[in-house]
Amino acid sequence: MVYETIAFALFALVTVGCSLGVVLVRDIWHSALLLGGALLSVAVHYVMLQAEFLAAMQILVYVGGVLILITFAVMLTRTEAEVSST
Secondary structure, eight states, X not given: OHHHHHHHHHHHHHHHHHHHHHHHOOOHHHHHHHHHHHHHHHHHHHHHTTOXXXXXXXXXXXXXXXXXXXXXXXXXXXXXXXXXXX
16 A cells, blocks of 8 residues: 555655646647656556556547647648757
8 A cells, every 4th residue: 555655745746747847848849748748657557457458549530649649730830040040
């Protein structure tokens, strides 16, 4: 029981930290990576609640789908000035 509480607290901190990072980070790439971390940690919470199907759908739909769409949108909308300055 103690290990479950420690694991829950750890992943709750990861979820809150990544969620704050999504809002506060100015770089869109880092924001997308932090969004992936937050969504994966929510999937871990589903596993802790013994809802494995929900965890699998969380990973497939949100992390696999939405995060890839964000990545492609950022790659397609970058301007030449941004590409040459990095």
